[in-house]
Amino acid sequence: MSAPRPHGAAVIDRDMRRASRALSLLAFALMLLGLALSLGGHVRVGTPIDPTLLDLRSRPSRLMLWGILLLCLLPGVRVLIALSHYTAARRVGLVVVALLVLLELLASAVTGG
């Protein structure tokens, strides 16, 4: 016997949670990539770094910054999950999908991909 299919608020809740997880993974991946690139070439190993003099125009820094920005948007997704749970509003789900597409475009623009 198969489990009953979730519907209504449960589906939106599940989808939102997936979106939240995907966004957090993307944020952490961007931050790690930027950090790895910094360590790989843009920051010379063994030399002391003055963090206050970090050049935000470099690609690794921008990657990390985008990761931070995505991470900062996550609590907003969390609020939407909570709201969707109470309102079961399909529009909220659409807003999240639109937000994710927008973020993906922005991230592509930054990474040049």
Added chain:
Amino acid sequence: MGLLLGLFVSGTAAGTLGALLGLGGGIFLVPVLTLVFGLPVRVAVGASLVGVIATSAGVAVASSEESGADVPLGLRLEIATAAGAVLGGLVGAFIPPRALSIVFALVVFGTAAYTLVKARQGDGHDEAMYRRDYVPRRWGLGVTVSSLAGAVSGLLGVGGGFIKVPAMYAVMGVPLGIATATSNFMVGITAAASVFVYLGRGDVRPLVTVPTAMGVFLGALLGSALQARMKVGALRVVLVALMLAIGVQMLWKGF
């Protein structure tokens, strides 16, 4: 390289210690970044706020209601808390770093006292702590205190649970367990509101923030796992003593 590793290890330690006490890592992280690494307070606060968000994102996978949070209450209070957080972040630019250190020290003392009082109330999962037959009261005072908690969070990069939980529990009549879970639900949203002020001002430095936030995230997971497996009674006394020492150091830095 050494600095990045140091930031990561510090973040991990702060996150672990914070989670062992049921707090965010900010209360340990900001002093370490300023006192040990010599970073400006505002850069430390920016990194700490991102760490709070990372930790909050990590636990967001679980449903908020499964943890016992009163989500409608949290969302209503969050309107005032987020506004307070943005205000705190904006005001932070005009407060001299020394004064910020003194305010931080006072908050550390408050958090230490809160940790001890909460320990006396019990860490258990009594049904009374999670009973649902309550109606939040005194909204005006509750909202006012929540906005204050948000301002403290935005100003100092801490979660502000030591203000929110007593406000919900003692002022609004919310059971302690539900108040704590609701505060945990709110903390990432509050930090996200104020971190944009720091981002806009250039106080979120990627090379400082990323290793630190990664460390705090890992530490929070580690601390939560440890907390479930060990008795933290004796350790709590040691950590509260550590907090008092940090508070004195920050006070010293301020004067």
